[in-house]
Amino acid sequence: MSAVLSAYDDVITRYAPVIGLETHVELGTVSKMFCGCSTSFGGEPNTQVCPVCLGLPGALPVANAGAIEATIRIGLALNCSIASWCRFARKNYFYPDMPKNFQISQYDEPLCTDGWVDVRLAGVVHRIEIERVHLEEDTGKSLHVGGATGRIHGATHSLVDFNRAGIPLVEIVTKPVAGTGAQAPEVARAYVTELRDILRTLGVSDVRMEQGSLRCDVNTSLSTVDSEVWGTRTETKNVNSLRSVERAVRSEMIRQAAVLDAGERVIQETRHFHENSGESTAGRSKEEATDYRYFPEPDLVPLAPAAEWIEQLRGTLPELPSTRRQRLQASWNLSDPEMDALANAGALDLIEATVAAGAPAEDARKWWLGDLSRRANEAGLELGELPVTPAQVAQLAGLVTAGRVNDKLARQALSGVLAGEGSPEEVVAARGLEVVSDTGALGTAVDEAIAAAPDIAAKVRGGKTAAAGALVGAVMTATRGQADARVVRELILARLTQN
Amino acid sequence: MTELTTMDAAALAVEIAAGRVSAVEVALAHLDRIAAVDDKVHAFLHIDHDGALAAARAVDERRATGEELGPLAGVPLAMKDVVVTRGLPSTSGSQILRGWIPPYDATVTRRVLDAGIVMLGKTNMDEFAMGSSTENSAYGPSHNPWDLDRIPGGSSGGSSAAVSAYEAPLGIGTDTGGSIRQPAAVTGLVGHKPTYGGVSRYGLIAFSSSLDQAGPLSRTVLDAALLHEVIGGHDPADSTSIDAPVPAVVAAARDGARADLSGLRIGVVQELSGDGYESGVLDRFSDAVRLLTELGATITEVSCPHFGYALPAYYLIAPSECSSNLARFDAVRYGLRVGDDGVRGLEEVMSLTREAGFGAEVKRRIILGTYALSSGYYDAYYGQAQKVRTLISRDFAAGFKTCDVLVSPTTPTVAFPLGARVDDPMAMYAADLCTLPASLAGTPAISVPCGLSEGLPVGLQVMAPALADDRCYRVAAAVEAAVAGRDGQPILAAAPSL
Numbered sequence: 001m002s003a004v005l006s007a008y009d010d011v012i013t014r015y016a017p018v019i020g021l022e023t024h025v026e027l028g029t030v031s032k033m034f035c036g037c038s039t040s041f042g043g044e045p046n047t048q049v050c051p052v053c054l055g056l057p058g059a060l061p062v063a064n065a066g067a068i069e070a071t072i073r074i075g076l077a078l079n080c081s082i083a084s085w086c087r088f089a090r091k092n093y094f095y096p097d098m099p100k101n102f103q104i105s106q107y108d109e110p111l112c113t114d115g116w117v118d119v120r121l122a123g124v125v126h127r128i129e130i131e132r133v134h135l136e137e138d139t140g141k142s143l144h145v146g147g148a149t150g151r152i153h154g155a156t157h158s159l160v161d162f163n164r165a166g167i168p169l170v171e172i173v174t175k176p177v178a179g180t181g182a183q184a185p186e187v188a189r190a191y192v193t194e195l196r197d198i199l200r201t202l203g204v205s206d207v208r209m210e211q212g213s214l215r216c217d218v219n220t221s222l223s224t225v226d227s228e229v230w231g232t233r234t235e236t237k238n239v240n241s242l243r244s245v246e247r248a249v250r251s252e253m254i255r256q257a258a259v260l261d262a263g264e265r266v267i268q269e270t271r272h273f274h275e276n277s278g279e280s281t282a283g284r285s286k287e288e289a290t291d292y293r294y295f296p297e298p299d300l301v302p303l304a305p306a307a308e309w310i311e312q313l314r315g316t317l318p319e320l321p322s323t324r325r326q327r328l329q330a331s332w333n334l335s336d337p338e339m340d341a342l343a344n345a346g347a348l349d350l351i352e353a354t355v356a357a358g359a360p361a362e363d364a365r366k367w368w369l370g371d372l373s374r375r376a377n378e379a380g381l382e383l384g385e386l387p388v389t390p391a392q393v394a395q396l397a398g399l400v401t402a403g404r405v406n407d408k409l410a411r412q413a414l415s416g417v418l419a420g421e422g423s424p425e426e427v428v429a430a431r432g433l434e435v436v437s438d439t440g441a442l443g444t445a446v447d448e449a450i451a452a453a454p455d456i457a458a459k460v461r462g463g464k465t466a467a468a469g470a471l472v473g474a475v476m477t478a479t480r481g482q483a484d485a486r487v488v489r490e491l492i493l494a495r496l497t498q499n
Numbered sequence: 500m501t502e503l504t505t506m507d508a509a510a511l512a513v514e515i516a517a518g519r520v521s522a523v524e525v526a527l528a529h530l531d532r533i534a535a536v537d538d539k540v541h542a543f544l545h546i547d548h549d550g551a552l553a554a555a556r557a558v559d560e561r562r563a564t565g566e567e568l569g570p571l572a573g574v575p576l577a578m579k580d581v582v583v584t585r586g587l588p589s590t591s592g593s594q595i596l597r598g599w600i601p602p603y604d605a606t607v608t609r610r611v612l613d614a615g616i617v618m619l620g621k622t623n624m625d626e627f628a629m630g631s632s633t634e635n636s637a638y639g640p641s642h643n644p645w646d647l648d649r650i651p652g653g654s655s656g657g658s659s660a661a662v663s664a665y666e667a668p669l670g671i672g673t674d675t676g677g678s679i680r681q682p683a684a685v686t687g688l689v690g691h692k693p694t695y696g697g698v699s700r701y702g703l704i705a706f707s708s709s710l711d712q713a714g715p716l717s718r719t720v721l722d723a724a725l726l727h728e729v730i731g732g733h734d735p736a737d738s739t740s741i742d743a744p745v746p747a748v749v750a751a752a753r754d755g756a757r758a759d760l761s762g763l764r765i766g767v768v769q770e771l772s773g774d775g776y777e778s779g780v781l782d783r784f785s786d787a788v789r790l791l792t793e794l795g796a797t798i799t800e801v802s803c804p805h806f807g808y809a810l811p812a813y814y815l816i817a818p819s820e821c822s823s824n825l826a827r828f829d830a831v832r833y834g835l836r837v838g839d840d841g842v843r844g845l846e847e848v849m850s851l852t853r854e855a856g857f858g859a860e861v862k863r864r865i866i867l868g869t870y871a872l873s874s875g876y877y878d879a880y881y882g883q884a885q886k887v888r889t890l891i892s893r894d895f896a897a898g899f900k901t902c903d904v905l906v907s908p909t910t911p912t913v914a915f916p917l918g919a920r921v922d923d924p925m926a927m928y929a930a931d932l933c934t935l936p937a938s939l940a941g942t943p944a945i946s947v948p949c950g951l952s953e954g955l956p957v958g959l960q961v962m963a964p965a966l967a968d969d970r971c972y973r974v975a976a977a978v979e980a981a982v983a984g985r986d987g988q989p990i991l992a993a994a995p996s997l
Contacts, residue, residue: 051603055827057596058583058605058702062738092823092872096845101826158845160831293872295881298708298820301738 008250009182011222011257017184018176018230019249020219023195025170025205026138026212027070032166033137034061034104039168041211045161053166055099060299063088067168068111069313070204071135072305074170075112076314077198078130083111085304088135088297093290097140097160105136105171107294111303117198118322119190120343121183123336128191129175140165170204176219176230184220184253189246190344192216196242197321209241216245218273220252222260231256232266236280238273248273252280328352332361345373346383353390354397363397364390371411375418388417396424408481409433435484439491442475442483446491449474460496468492503528508574508668508722515573518562522555522573526617529575533619533666536997541641542651542661544580545588546620551575554617561615570725570749572615576669577661580621581628581654582713583702584608591704592624592636592654595828595835595856605702606734607671607713614729619667622657626858627825628675628706630654631930634921635860642917643686645955645994649914652682652930658716659686664997669726670716675707676813677909677934679714680946684909684958687948687991689723689975690716692934694965695941696741698727699734705824707817708739710938718991720947720976724752727968743966751969755976758984761795763974766902768962770806771933776911779952784908787949787959790981791906791974801902803894808887809935810928815871815884816939821861822868828856863924892940899964904974907933909946909958933960943968947975948990949982956990 032039035052051059075082089107115130141164146156172195180187196207196214207214221233234256239248256266271280319327328348329339332355342348347368354364368383372393376383396413399405405413405428416427428434436442449471450457459467468489475488503511503525514520530548537543558573578584581591583605590596604612611618625635633641633656643651644664651660655672659682662670672679674692683690691714698713705711715726731745767788772781792798830836830852831845838851857865871880898905911932920927937944942965946958959978963970983989 051601054832056583056601056603056833057589057591057599057704057827058601059603060701060737062736090823092826094826094829094846094849096829096831099827099832101829102823291874293823293869293874293877295819295823295872295877299705299739 080115357394687956766801771907783950818868
């Protein structure tokens with residue numbers, strides 16, 4: 001392609017993006033969608049299989065009631081209508097990791113429809129409309145052997161693991177999201193983040209993108225800013241982290257802009273995102289739509305969740321992340337931008353737990369968004385992955401409040417905690433970091449400092465108390481920073497001005 | 500042929516339970532009979548000599564310890580090859596499953612074995628149950644014991660041939676559009692298609708999921724009822740299985756045998772007669788209706804205006820579902836694999852395998868169904884056929900407002916000669932004209948022999964509302980008794996010996 005890539009800022013002056021997200025969530029049910037096999041991750045290949053999930057001749061599916069309940073709860077949390085009657089459908093296509101060569105899914109009768117979720121970005125609320133939430137079964141997993149890339153191209157043969165086949169999968173599809181302009185990539189990320197938090201709060205999935213229990217396909221199209229017609233969309237698959245959601249939208253916007261700038265047309269296709277390069281490559285063209293020959297699954301009876309049951313599920317939903325954020329924001333007395341910063345940093349749970357462990361909210365916020373965020377960044381970790389617990393952070397804050405360490409010592413203590421030396425208390429004790437405020441112990445150091453600098457001492461005696469600062473510094477140096485500077489200053493002034 | 504092979508299942512079970520004959524002797528007698536006649540009949544695809552004797556021995560041992568045996572313990576049975584049997588070949592009459600040994604039992608298999616019934620082997624059938632003559636079997640046709648040059652019906656023709664040739668007193672068939680009733684009719688047997696959901700489909704190699712039902716084939720109505728009660732009832736492994744008690748079909752069969760149908764209202768379906776029906780069949784049907792009147796029933800004519808659309812609707816719905824159900828036969832995990840030379844790609848191996856592994860009729864239906872389900876045609880074909888299905892159900896509902904059961908001939912003709920219709924699919928499909936409506940409506944229907952035309956058996960079909968299978972058995976048993984009284988012997992006694 002001869003097109004020249006434009007810079008993102010240039011792109012958004014001329015083009016308006018429309019995005020859409022399809023998210024697949026593996027439910028955390030104990031057993032699979034249509035049989036009793038275990039859903040646990042990481043088992044030896046083909047050890048969690050039976051005639052049903054292997055699609056053996058004669059085997060029949062039976063729907064997992066727990067998965068249906070989880071899907072309804074997701075629908076309710078996303079403000080959807082729940083169908084009073086709906087059916088599973090067969091999606092027919094041949095693929096070797098799909099045991100029956102059809103997937104049991106839902107087509108024109110999804111379990112949940114027409115919902116919404118609000119995401120906040122820099123104080124602005126974006127309402128993302130949900131088109132549908134439906135339930136289906138996962139496929140097996142192909143392992144392509146013999147090639148350099150692990151992809152099918154160049155492989156000599158393929159192995160299939162059916163442990164994943166039949167794991168319940170919920171697909172959540174947004175309506176097209178227009179009007180977000182330059183913020184489209186961040187809105188996409190914020191939406192998936194919010195969705196992940198909701199799913200985690202519901203306890204329906206472990207939502208681990210790196211293990212594939214939360215998978216995202218990102219649809220992107222561009223049209224010129226003055227156009228009323230949306231452009232041709234592409235679908236980017238293999239987007240396996242929150243960061244990549246944002247990167248995938250951004251890079252696809254830049255790519256499509258370059259195509260359009262070159263006077264070419266965007267091809268409707270599936271693209272594969274590459275985590276390392278941040279770029280995508282073309283996959284299957286969707287210009288000729290695959291005919292999946294959907295029809296109602298005759299092996300399963302229709303789903304008809306009773307209205308009372310749905311209301312009972314609605315009544316027992318946990319506090320959802322948005323409600324919780326409002327509650328915490330009020331209780332911590334934070335401004336909208338402060339709260340957004342905190343939520344976007346993924347620090348909400350950590351701060352709440354730190355406060356619960358006894359720290360004032362302001363201290364907890366300061367530690368997590370300040371020093372700990374910096375260290376997480378340096379280490380390339382998420383905040384929650386740092387080897388320090390909220391209880392330890394609360395203990396550290398408590399040590400500062402009690403005057404037992406100053407800020408500098410507290411940071412040293414934190415380094416010790418992160419290095420695995422124990423709790424803040426233990427590190428302070430082991431490293432001898434505690435502030436020395438015992439006047440007896442400090443007296444000698446003060447006397448030595450005065451004796452060592454008779455000219456400064458004379459100035460102080462002469463009434464220039466500001467000069468005492470140099471003596472305080474000398475004492476702090478001598479005590480390796482462990483002295484309480486306020487106490488040192490009082491001792492010096494007492495010795496030099498009271499005779 | 501020993502006396503043991505001519506006894507019906509109920510009588511054999513009594514003899515075994517009383518210790519007057521051992522289950523092993525009974526099994527051996529039937530295995531001997533198979534050895535003697537199956538070269539001519541070709542009812543079986545696989546004979547499980549050792550398994551049958553082991554099962555028979557187990558029954559004898561249980562009896563020896565004083566254990567109470569079930570009502571069919573020790574009785575031999577011929578199992579249709581579409582029913583999955585652990586450790587035994589289950590090909591569904593297809594090349595594509597040659598050599599596949601299932602690692603699990605169908606629910607029907609499990610229930611048969613748990614009842615102490617002795618499974619002799621697996622019987623021939625039209626490939627994937629698609630056909631009315633067994634001529635679509637990849638392993639060659641079965642032959643009708645009444646005339647070895649004629650078809651034994653299909654698709655359960657192996658089971659009907661086995662039971663009518665006295666190779667087994669009981670057979671399991673499956674019925675999607677008539678595949679139990681039509682073979683029963685043309686071989687002089689009793690065959691019942693239960694209410695859809697009455698017998699578990701778990702482990703039946705699926706042809707058309709919304710239509711398939713397993714059911715009994717036997718030489719007497721009571722035997723069919725006894726087997727029905729063994730295999731029927733709710734199964735949590737089949738979500739379309741009905742969670743309700745099995746209708747009391749054995750009691751109904753015994754009640755019907757008293758040959759008194761006083762007060763019963765019977766409707767004769769006008770649309771299931773006329774053009775395309777052999778006069779001999781219609782004559783025997785008229786005789787049967789007269790017989791029913793003599794038994795005390797009141798007869799009325801009933802119109803089911805949409806039954807005429809059953810055949811086109813069926814040939815959209817069944818192929819559509821089969822095009823999806825048969826997609827799994829792709830050479831990846833089991834069965835035939837053709838062309839895997841390390842060079843050819845997956846798609847080519849899949850294509851070559853399906854090309855070589857499926858017969859012409861199966862391919863025809865896969866193509867039909869694939870077309871009917873494709874986008875842009877779905878509403879006109881599959882969608883429309885489902886509407887017809889609803890209309891047929893309404894015809895039944897209207898009929899059952901004024902009648903307890905509806906009756907018709909089971910088939911338009913007697914057994915036709917082998918080869919007569921193989922090149923004419925529409926003529927072959929017409930064999931199921933009378934049986935299709937009950938399949939589409941999911942209602943129960945039985946075929947019971949009611950006479951002979953040109954020396955070949957004719958079946959009477961009795962159709963009842965869903966879950967009223969007992970009515971089918973009651974009427975069939977009454978007809979069976981009355982016919983035997985009229986003719987001085989059961990229909991099957993007229994069959995020539997092999």
